[in-house]
Amino acid sequence: MIYLYAYAVIGLLILLGFYGVHKLHALKIGYCSDLLNALNPRRQSFYYQLFNDYAMPSLAGILMFCVWPIAIYLLILQLLCKKKVKPIKKDCFKVRKSDLLENFNILQIEYLEMVIDPLNISPQVPFGYLNKVWLEFLSKLDSKDEIWSFKSKWNVRRIHGEIKTGYVSVRYGQPNFYILTSNIRDENYQLN
Amino acid sequence: MTAQVPEQLIIDGKSHSMCADPLSVYVGLGGKMPDLDYGISTLWRGYRGTWEVINGGLYLIDLMGFIRKGGGLKLGDVFPGMDRVFAHWFSGVVRSPRGELLKYEHIGYASEYEWDYFYEFEKGILINTSNRSNNAKGDPVIGVLY
Numbered sequence: 001m002i003y004l005y006a007y008a009v010i011g012l013l014i015l016l017g018f019y020g021v022h023k024l025h026a027l028k029i030g031y032c033s034d035l036l037n038a039l040n041p042r043r044q045s046f047y048y049q050l051f052n053d054y055a056m057p058s059l060a061g062i063l064m065f066c067v068w069p070i071a072i073y074l075l076i077l078q079l080l081c082k083k084k085v086k087p088i089k090k091d092c093f094k095v096r097k098s099d100l101l102e103n104f105n106i107l108q109i110e111y112l113e114m115v116i117d118p119l120n121i122s123p124q125v126p127f128g129y130l131n132k133v134w135l136e137f138l139s140k141l142d143s144k145d146e147i148w149s150f151k152s153k154w155n156v157r158r159i160h161g162e163i164k165t166g167y168v169s170v171r172y173g174q175p176n177f178y179i180l181t182s183n184i185r186d187e188n189y190q191l192n
Numbered sequence: 193m194t195a196q197v198p199e200q201l202i203i204d205g206k207s208h209s210m211c212a213d214p215l216s217v218y219v220g221l222g223g224k225m226p227d228l229d230y231g232i233s234t235l236w237r238g239y240r241g242t243w244e245v246i247n248g249g250l251y252l253i254d255l256m257g258f259i260r261k262g263g264g265l266k267l268g269d270v271f272p273g274m275d276r277v278f279a280h281w282f283s284g285v286v287r288s289p290r291g292e293l294l295k296y297e298h299i300g301y302a303s304e305y306e307w308d309y310f311y312e313f314e315k316g317i318l319i320n321t322s323n324r325s326n327n328a329k330g331d332p333v334i335g336v337l338y
Contacts, residue, residue: 025231042296115278115280115315116280116315116317117249117278117280117316118246118247118248118249118278118317119246119247119249119251119276119278121274121276121278122277122278122280128278128280128281129218129223129271129277129280129281130218130221130222130223130281132222132224133221133222133223136222179222180220180221180222181221182217182221182281182283183217183220183221184283184284185284
């Protein structure tokens with residue numbers, strides 16, 4: 001009998017722990033609920049609320065209390081899986097020679113990329129809020145480098161296409177590092 | 193993927209949903225964002241921005257989200273000292289659904305409403321607007337607003 005009591009007490013403590021975490025999470029996403037209701041009006045119906053707010057949590061609570069070792073096992077499994085997930089490889093986009101459009105000097109680019117802000121509140125520097133990216137690009141330039149504008153079509157992990165434009169440093173005829181000025185989804189992209 | 197909380201667009205003084213994410217373009221072009229908490233399934237992007245069209249320009253005027261190390265995300269965390277930010281980096285079309293919900297889809301921004309309004313921006317400047325009725329059967333009607 002003592003084992004049964006111990007099992008029940010542990011179950012109750014674990015249930016309280018999970019409930020606390022759930023409440024914290026609910027507090028955090030509280031501001032989303034109005035938006036979610038607008039997104040899916042069914043959320044406000046009596047049956048949805050009965051199911052979502054009472055029936056499911058009660059059932060989950062009873063299950064957790066009764067078979068808490070399974071809940072712990074699933075939690076450990078989830079944590080282990082999280083660790084195992086490999087980060088997605090970074091986009092290895094490269095500008096090709098055939099993407100090059102026109103040769104520019106730094107002054108020309110800085111003139112072209114000044115921001116025209118209707119309210120005049122953006123930083124009055126080339127590339128506006130992205131000026132740091134431009135300065136970083138300039139810091140990598142060598143006296144042998146030319147700067148060319150480019151336009152490239154790129155497929156992102158073979159899921160969808162993008163059209164990228166920007167400026168690229170060209171050394172001995174080979175495109176090298178670049179700065180992007182736009183990255184637009186290619187609506188005409190077709191998966192081969 | 194769960195239905196996503198849309199961005200908010202204020203235009204002509206009225207607030208609407210906006211099914212586009214111009215801030216992700218900023219990040220894609222090299223802009224920096226704090227490390228966000230992406231744990232909310234209805235907000236995979238980790239934040240919700242409020243945008244306003246002022247004098248024909250697209251401005252980010254508010255930002256809500258959660259920073260991983262704790263605390264709420266504010267506009268000043270991405271653009272220090274700014275209370276509105278001109279989206280000069282953004283070119284493209286944003287969709288703003290209006291009217292009654294016709295069909296709920298539990299994925300992304302796929303739910304269908306009575307109307308879709310489209311706003312096309314070039315370097316943050318509004319250059320074209322159109323709308324489409326999703327009520328009519330057959331081909332949707334496209335009309336220029338202004």
